[in-house]
Amino acid sequence: MHFSRCCWSVQLADGILPWQADLWSLLANRHQHAHAYLLHGPAGIGKRALAEQLMALLLCQHPDAHGACGSCKGCMLLAAHTHPDHYILEPEEVDKAIRVDQVRQLVGFVTQTAQLGGRKVVLLEPAEAMNLNAANALLKSLEEPAGDTVLLLISHQPSRLLPTIKSRCVQQACPLPGRQQSLDWLAGQLPDLSSGEREELLTLAANSPLAALKLHGVGVLAMRMQVVEGVKNLLKRQQSPSQLAEAWNPLPLMLLFDWFCEWAHLILRFQMAGDKAELGAADMQKVIQYLGQKTSAAKLLAFQDWLLAHRQKVLGKANLNRVLLLEALLVQWASLPGPS
Known part of the structure; x- marks a missing residue:
């Protein structure tokens, strides 16, 4: 993260x-x-x-x-x-x-x-x-x-x-907290959230509790729900890449690239190991399995290379057109299932 x-x-x-x-x-x-x-x-x-x-x-x-x-x-x-x-x-x-x-x-x-x-x-x-x-x-x-x-x-x-x-x-x-210790601490910091929301926050923060607290501060759970719904709609052809790119324009670009990089990695790992216990956050597990079964390794590796190259440009604060960049990302995501 x-x-x-x-x-x-x-x-x-x-x-x-x-x-x-x-x-x-x-x-x-x-x-x-x-x-x-x-x-x-x-x-x-x-x-x-x-x-x-x-x-x-x-x-x-x-x-x-x-x-x-x-x-x-x-x-x-x-x-x-x-x-x-x-x-x-x-x-x-x-x-x-x-x-x-x-x-x-x-x-x-x-x-x-x-x-x-x-x-x-x-x-x-x-x-x-x-x-x-x-x-x-x-x-x-x-x-x-x-x-x-x-x-x-x-x-x-x-x-x-x-x-x-x-x-x-x-x-x-410096010591790392156990997952339960992190959840107990988050419960004290964010008592108004449900235990399920705190679990999701901690997962999105790669088990780092202070990162989870900071992500909550920028409304990451609502962002995540919006993005996950969008990528599912895209695969079902219920929304187009251009529509989603416009809708996602206000979202943090690095957060989006981090999520797509993680999903590409999880799909590749599922293809190689077939381990259904290591599919990341629950909200994308079915999508990860579906794309792992429907996407060729060559196409997935090319997508991963593209993601990493453009993530580096975002990190370097290159002068990019956000909407066009997101549209290019979503076009490739939508084309993952199918022949190479």
């Missing part, structure tokens, strides 16, 4: 997430902190929330085993986003690179003296967004940060990081 992965931070009222309790206890009770941490794991499991709690602890003037006090000058300034000794570095645009000049500004901050006389703390997310020059510019600060500076790097895909970046950090895998 791809959805504004540059930042999965959401407003959480209950502090440390339940599945982070053991890790938080370990971090909060350290007498001496590393100069750089790499917090890694899938998107949507709360790494940003954990990093922000750790930043607050490190900048607090009277911390205890539970975390920051919340009432000292440092905590008050941080809550107001005016603390002079914290620095957050992210891509300037979603899905864009962190550039070398951004890292050079960060290095300038690291070399300064802490204005409140305590620590300086840097939060960088996602670390894999740094291009090669930016990553190399950060190496010296990671190895020997000036003064009492702690760098908190967040990564959703640590395999994309330079080995020299990873080797200079204490690498900390």
Whole structure:
């Protein structure tokens, strides 16, 4: 699932997430902190929330085993986003690179003296967004940060990081919640939804509970219902590609491409393994089976190649005509069943 992965931070009222309790206890009770941490794991499991709690602890003037006090000058300034000794570095645009000049500004901050006389703390997310020059510019600060500076790097895909970046950090895998734990947490966050709706949200978010919460915030269940109904009508020839393309124009383009990429993958897997237990969300299972039986592997692979190529253009913010792109996508979807 791809959805504004540059930042999965959401407003959480209950502090440390339940599945982070053991890790938080370990971090909060350290007498001496590393100069750089790499917090890694899938998107949507709360790494940003954990990093922000750790930043607050490190900048607090009277911390205890539970975390920051919340009432000292440092905590008050941080809550107001005016603390002079914290620095957050992210891509300037979603899905864009962190550039070398951004890292050079960060290095300038690291070399300064802490204005409140305590620590300086840097939060960088996602670390894999740094291009090669930016990553190399950060190496010296990671190895020997000036003064009492702690760098908190967040990564959703640590395999994309330079080995020299990873080797200079204490690498900390962030815990993943179990499905039932995620559902229990979502029940507390979204009590007005039915258990079935929460189940569907979590499935659409690839079992990442914070991603599910964010998807709910943009009305993903209504979008999903509209799209699933549309693709079924298209296969039944009850709607045309041009009609659907116009109707879907307001929907997030990346979300649509992610769903079609997932469906193409599920159809291909069903063709190869015939496993009816791995057909994705319930709303498309019959369609996946039908297309797996009626579509040639060659046609499906060509469709998958087209999807991935155009998804990359969408990611790169190419100047595309949305309606024409969606119409092309739907024409190919409608032509899947039948001979090559």
